[in-house]
Amino acid sequence: MFYNGTGIDTDNGVLYNGVHTHFVHWKSATSFDIFGLPSTSHTVRLVLADQNHNELVNSEATKTLDFSVSQPPTGDLQLQSVLPGLNFPVGLALAPDGRVFFNERLTGNIRIINQQCQLVNTPFCQLSVATNGEQGLLGLTLDPNFAQNHFVYVYYTEAGAARNRVVRYTEVSGLCTGQTTILDTLPVNSFHNGGIIQFGPDGKLYVIIGDADNMANSQNLTSLAGKILRVNPDGSAASDNPFFSNTNANAKKVFSFGHRNSYGFTFHSHTNHLWETENGPSDSDEINRIIAGGNYAWDANQRRGILDDPCCVDPIAVYFPVPCSPCTIAPTGIITIPEDSTVYPVAYRNNLLFVNFNFGQIRRLVLTGANLTQLGTQSIAYNGGNGGLLSLLLGADGFVYVSNASAIFKVVPQ
Numbered sequence: 348m349f350y351n352g353t354g355i356d357t358d359n360g361v362l363y364n365g366v367h368t369h370f371v372h373w374k375s376a377t378s379f380d381i382f383g384l385p386s387t388s389h390t391v392r393l394v395l396a397d398q399n400h401n402e403l404v405n406s407e408a409t410k411t412l413d414f415s416v417s418q419p420p421t422g423d424l425q426l427q428s429v430l431p432g433l434n435f436p437v438g439l440a441l442a443p444d445g446r447v448f449f450n451e452r453l454t455g456n457i458r459i460i461n462q463q464c465q466l467v468n469t470p471f472c473q474l475s476v477a478t479n480g481e482q483g484l485l486g487l488t489l490d491p492n493f494a495q496n497h498f499v500y501v502y503y504t505e506a507g508a509a510r511n512r513v514v515r516y517t518e519v520s521g522l523c524t525g526q527t528t529i530l531d532t533l534p535v536n537s538f539h540n541g542g543i544i545q546f547g548p549d550g551k552l553y554v555i556i557g558d559a560d561n562m563a564n565s566q567n568l569t570s571l572a573g574k575i576l577r578v579n580p581d582g583s584a585a586s587d588n589p590f591f592s593n594t595n596a597n598a599k600k601v602f603s604f605g606h607r608n609s610y611g612f613t614f615h616s617h618t619n620h621l622w623e624t625e626n627g628p629s630d631s632d633e634i635n636r637i638i639a640g641g642n643y644a645w646d647a648n649q650r651r652g653i654l655d656d657p658c659c660v661d662p663i664a665v666y667f668p669v670p671c672s673p674c675t676i677a678p679t680g681i682i683t684i685p686e687d688s689t690v691y692p693v694a695y696r697n698n699l700l701f702v703n704f705n706f707g708q709i710r711r712l713v714l715t716g717a718n719l720t721q722l723g724t725q726s727i728a729y730n731g732g733n734g735g736l737l738s739l740l741l742g743a744d745g746f747v748y749v750s751n752a753s754a755i756f757k758v759v760p761q
């Protein structure tokens with residue numbers, strides 16, 4: 348569909364498999380970019396449609412194009428295929444016994460990989476989820492005491508897109524039992540749902556919620572949108588939260604605000620600092636160190652990037668690719684290389700690695716300063732070639748694992 352006509356805009360003008368995704372963005376009024384594709388041969392079918400999304404059937408209305416994406420230059424790291432044939436795996440979580448739990452974002456299935464790196468045939472759980480735009484089965488984490496209680500926490504968009512929720516299941520013999528609601532009626536939209544959840548070193552559950560496509564929400568403490576929440580494992584507000592004295596129940600749960608949308612955060616294994624990836628609108632993707640009560644600037648005026656304003660916490664790094672096509676890298680998962688790692692070069696210890704979707708890269712940030720809060724150097728450690736990258740996991744063997752839309756890979760040094 349061309350960028351014109353009643354009701355057609357940047358969100359619905361180009362659809363990939365029926366929905367707006369980061370695979371396709373408008374470039375001009377009559378052209379668009381396709382990216383996040385692996386280095387291989389591709390076929391794309393273009394079809395004209397009317398304003399009601401009905402495809403036209405005349406021969407002139409359809410065109411099929413064949414093209415190839417070439418392999419980019421190699422970097423310090425490479426990806427080794429571990430488990431192909433998956434369905435949009437996100438939210439990778441390692442159990443103490445070596446199993447890996449993950450979500451299939453679009454099917455509603457929660458799956459388990461056994462200790463032999465084989466996919467267990469029977470899903471751990473199946474949820475009824477909405478999948479329009481950026482909705483779906485978004486986040487997963489295991490309780491810090493999983494070995495004793497077998498609790499699995501999941502963030503998902505409920506079928507019908509009525510709300511986002513965090514629920515808890517108990518794992519019994521590889522199957523889910525006893526759904527318990529942890530956070531209910533969270534902000535929902537086709538876009539900017541956030542959804543990444545993790546337990547911190549303090550035993551609290553951290554939850555990222557996007558601005559739900561309403562920029563003003565991010566600065567409003569009474570709205571949960573555009574926030575990182577910090578709650579007890581039962582979903583109640585942590586009593587030492589920065590806004591716990593606020594009379595509003597939502598504000599009590601807020602750890603930081605002024606966020607647009609994020610697909611990843613991690614706790615540094617040495618400092619316990621919380622690091623987050625932030626997606627900008629048409630530029631200015633960010634890497635942020637999150638502090639209690641911090642304002643990260645996003646508002647109705649779309650404030651972002653380095654502001655040098657005492658109101659807000661500036662990112663440690665901002666990305667605006669040059670040449671600009673696409674103009675965002677769409678950062679997703681982020682992780683720390685442990686300081687005692689024996690599988691990566693010594694120079695990688697205590698570094699941050701994060702992946703992006705638009706270019707399919709792994710980027711490396713070297714942290715400096717007494718408390719590892721400053722950016723030393725940065726580089727592209729893996730140049731791409733396996734399509735858009737999604738979630739990161741530190742495996743039991745000390746290697747980092749990463750997913751794309753259809754597989755999980757081991758990240759190995761060259």
